[in-house]
Amino acid sequence: MNALSSLLSQRALCFLCLLLTCSFSHAKTHASYLTPAYCEGLVEQFVDSGMRSLDTYVNKHFNPEYRGGIRNTIHFLDQRSEWLGECNDYLVDTNKSTVFYSEKLTQDIFAAIESLSRELQHVRQGVEYPDDTGANNPAPFIKERYTELAKLIDQHHTRVLMRKQFE
Template sequence: MDIFSSHTRRVFWFLCLLLSASAASASKHPSYLTPKYCDGLVQQFVDSGMRSLGKYVNEHFDPQYRGGIRNTIHFLEQRSSWISECDAYLQDTSKEHAFYNQQLTTEILGAMNALAKELQLVRDGVEFSDENGVNNPAPFIKERYQKLAALVDEHHTRYLMQKQFQ
C-alpha cells in the first residue's frame, strides 16, 4: 500500500506541475485578440482611418479649434495602442507583425505617435512660425501626416503584392 501511495503522490505532484506550467504559459492576451480581428483593425486603419485622418489634416485642420485636435490625438493614440496590442499578440502567437514586417510596424507606430505629439504641441499653444514669422503649424502637421501616409502606403502595396502571390 505504501508503494501505491508513493506512486499516487508522484502522479498528483506531476499533475500539479503540469497545471501550474500550463497556467504560467497561458496566453497573456485578451481573448478578443485573433489574427482576423487584428487584420481587420489594421485594414480599417489603412483604409477609412487614413482617409479620415487625411481629410482632417488637409481640409479641416485649424489650430484655433482645440476640440478637433484633441479628437485627432485621441484617435491616433487609441489606434496606436490597439495596433501595438495586436502586434504583441501576433508576435507571441504566429511570429508575424501587425503591418508588413517589424521595421514597417515600428516606423508606422512611430509616425502615428509623432503626429499625435506634434498635434499636442499645437493644442498646447506652441507656435510654429513660417518663413514670414506667422504662426502656421499646418505645414508641420501635413509633413508628419505625409510621412505616416507614405509608410502606410508602403505597407498596403506590400500587402496587396503578398496577397497576389498567395
C-alpha cells in the first residue's frame, strides 16, 4: 500500500508541475507602462483630439494628389489601432473590460479604423474612384469610411458620458 501511495503522490506532483509549467508558458506579459489610467487617457485622446484631427483632414484637407498627407493619415490610424489594441489586450487580460464601451463596439471601431486606413491606402496606390462625370473622386468614399468610424466613436462617447452621469 505504501508503494502505491508513493506512486500516486509522485504522479500528482508531476501533474501539478505540468499544470504550473503550462500556465506560466501561456501567460501573457504586458508592457509595464500599461495601466487602466494610461489606457483610458489614450482612448480619450483618440476620441477627442484624434477624431477632430481626422475630421479636419477628411472634410477640409483631403486631396488624392497629396500622397504625403494620405501616408501620414494611414500611419496615424495604424499607430492608434496598434496602441489601442495593446491596451485592449491588457484590459481584457487584467480588468475583463475593453478599451471602448463594449466588446462588440470595440471590434466595430477597430474594423472601422482598418476600413478607413485600407481605403486611404487604395487612394495612395492610385486606385481610381470615378464619379458621374468620369473624373477620379475618392473623397466621397473616404468620407463614408470616416463617417462610419465617427458614428461608432460617438456611440462610445455617449455611453461613457451616460455611465459617468449615474456614478
